Amino acid sequence: MSIWEYANPKRFMQTSGAILPWVAGLTALCLGLGLTWGFFFTPDDYRQGSTVKIIYLHVPSAMMAINAWIMMLAASLIWLIRRHHVSALAARAAGPVGLTFTLIALITGAVWGQPMWGTWWAWDPRLTSFLILALFYLGYIALWQAIEAPDTAADLTSVLCIVGSVFAVLSRYAVNFWNQGLHQGASLSLDRKENVSDVFWVPLVISIAGFVLLFLTLVLMRTRTEIRARRLQALLVREQMG
Amino acid sequence: MRALIARDLRLAVRAGGGFGLGLAFFLILAVLIPLGVGPEPAVLGRIAPGVVWVGALLACLLSLDRMFALDMEDGSLDLLATAPLPLEGVVAAKALAHWLVTGVPLTLAAPVLGLLLNLPAQSYGWLLLSLLLGTPALSMIGAFGAALTVGLKRGGLLLSLLVLPLYVPTLIFGAEAVKQGGGAALLLLGGVTAGAVALLPFAAAMALRVNLR
Amino acid sequence: MMPELGKYAVAVLSAYGAGIGLIAALVAVSLWQSRKVRAALRAAEARRGRVDG
Secondary structure, eight states: GGGGGGGGGHHHHHHHHHHHHHHHHHHHHHHHHHHHHHHHHHBBBTTTTTTGGGGHHHHHHHHHHHHHHHHHHHHHHHHHHHHOHHHHHHHHHHHHHHHHHHHHHHOOOOHHHHHHHSSOOOOOHHHHHHHHHHHHHHHHHHHHHHSSHHHHHHHHHHHHEEEEEEHHHHHHHHHHHHHHOSSSSSSSSSOSSSSSOHHHHHHHHHHHHHHHHHHHHHHHHHHHHHHHHHHHHHHHHHHHHO | OHHHHHHHHHHHHHOOOHHHHHHHHHHHHHHHHHHHSOOOOHHHHHHHHHHHHHHHHHHHHHHTTTHHHHHHHHTHHHHHHHSSSOOHHHHHHHHHIIIIIEEEEEEEHHHHHHHHTTTGGHHHHHHHHHHHHHHHHHHHHHHHHHHTTTTTTTHHHHHHHHHHHTHHHHHHHHHHHHHHHHHHHHHHHHHHHHHHHHHHHHHHHHHHHHHHO | OOOOGGGGHHHHHHHHHHHHHHHHHHHHHHHHHHHHHHHHHHHHHHHHHHHHH
């Protein structure tokens, strides 16, 4: 069974409808377990104190903020090449989810840095990159909303996503250059790879899994809504034509 | 292609909106920033490269939404699409015209702004060079944004939202090139411009074709 | 029950509050949009059913 079968809207609706409750349930489980374990049952870091607990929100949301955009890029390419409407609608559905994850990464990142930097916002390269990513998401969502013709909107937002991806990567390097010089290590950034011991690691992995599942749940749900909305629009147009 | 560029230049100069407006805006910025930030020469000198560059960005934005919109309205864009010159060439020509009318005057006016903002003496050359190298990217990226939004009635604000994040690499490398006096930043700036000029006409032409359907 | 957050209590709690709050808001909005469209679609299909017979 090829994955392209789900490009058929009816097939997609059937399958997604069947698995959605399970995915949603698994999401609640992983997210609940990961965050609760992380918040209540992990020790403090000897350097960062209790703020290390923010890691269970910050790292997963930051990862998914990037992954959501990559999914949108893939879906945009599939739309442009194979013209599967489900793909275009899935990209549209993922936009607000990715934006929300970006905002969570930004807020938790800024708050986590506050005790260390003494300010609620700092132009740390990673935070700055996520701020720019948020702007890319906003532009993408705005373009979808501004264009009425569905296929035109799908085409234009896909092109924007592709061009945006290139510039997002360029911006990442530019921002690193801007704050730290191109080859210096990040001294201010919250380096998540530093010695995350097992005590923190397991709940972190569970939280990451929870966020991945959350993304899946929301995109499935929102794509179903988009498909229904498209069908609704078609019916309304037919009604108006009498 | 030369005819297209000439026509666009004539239109821009006659309509007046593109040519003088960008320059005037640029100058106004140079007056407003010190008024807002304070007249301290050391402070102004430190922020001068960034301010001039941000000014260039914003001034370029001003005339972008008219790049394709006028031709779309009166139908000449359809004609251009079917003309022997490929649409990518049309995009490049329009971007070039935009640069000649906006980017080049900005670059030439930049030393005056540098003077007003107390730019360090050794940076003037780098300022000119960085703007010369970077403003074509602003025009080409702007052309892409204009192609995306050409079908929208009030696309100006959306155009800004789409284009300004795309300007970030050029802005950072451009301002850094002035501050560092050339160096890696200048090379990277040139790289971004070269890539944009080479590749974005295709993306913009695709967007135009979609909008002309 | 509440862990000893010490001097970082405000930071940690506001981070969790904002994070969980945003997730909850996104889920709520997505659910609401889904219900709204589903209801409108059902109504439109019902009308069409009546017309087509």
